[in-house]
Amino acid sequence: MPAIIKLENVSKSFGQKEVLRQANFSVDEGETKIILGGSGQGKSTILRLILGLEKPDEGRILINGIDIAPLEEEELVPIRKKIGMVFQESSLFDSLTVFDNIAYRLEEDGNLADEEIVKTTQRLLHLVDLEEDDLVKLPEQLSGGMKRRVAIARAMAGVHNIMLYDEPTAGLDPITGGHITGLMIRLRDLEKVTSVVVTQDLISSFQMVTRCAHKTQSGIQVAVNPGHPCAQKTNLVILKDGRILVEGTLESLARSTDPYVQEFLSSLKSLFAVR
Ligand SMILES: Nc1ncnc2c1ncn2[C@@H]1O[C@H](COP(=O)(O)OP(=O)(O)OP(=O)(O)O)[C@@H](O)[C@H]1O
């Protein structure tokens, strides 16, 4: 199966600081790659490189087989249209209401009638557990968690075959966090979206590798089904000192004898025990 996203020997420095050193990984169609790593290890930089917002110093960044590193801004536009990105800092448009933030790309694309845009925006609003009353609010009137949910709804507006999430559940209560994780699982299993998820949330990661989404007569269900191929479509990398320290399934990482990996994942041991 061809890789949808591939980083080949990617290095990136900011001034004297070498952030990525010959990083390699690939994400196949319909797969989810979770990137874990301490603060400042270059996780957000990887997403910005995939989006073409940063250029690598060395190496290739292939999206659907095309190296985007040498592309000019206007050549990146059609590639970015296929990608939904949830930024770490939410990055909402401050002067636009929640409705206009979510509907932004739908309006920009110009393919949908006004009533379709309203319907889609309302559907996305409910998906992220926000209320109709919130549609008229400005970002400054929202809590941090609400901003994040608007950012997720905005990233999901339109048809994307790639989703990039930068700490999508950070700062959310466990119920909303679980709901957002469920959405990522739904997009993976039912829409075959290829994703990269940067997260520090081990519970969310655990849910991603043990749960699957499927359609039932009463609607869509996300249920625990760890042996199912859906759940196996998610694997993880841990970044350290600019390199990918380990890569594999969550269970294989949890068995790693590397002290850093052990420490990083120590809270997971109990999760596996209670499953
Ligand atoms: N545009 C930039 N200019 C200068 N330095 C930068 C820039 N972007 C990132 N850096 C530096 O690169 C390093 C990696 O940053 P990055 O945001 O990718 O880390 P991260 O792994 O996402 O961290 P966190 O978990 O805190 O979000 C940091 O030391 C940061 O200061």
Ligand SMILES: [Mg+2]
């Ligand atoms: Mg970051």
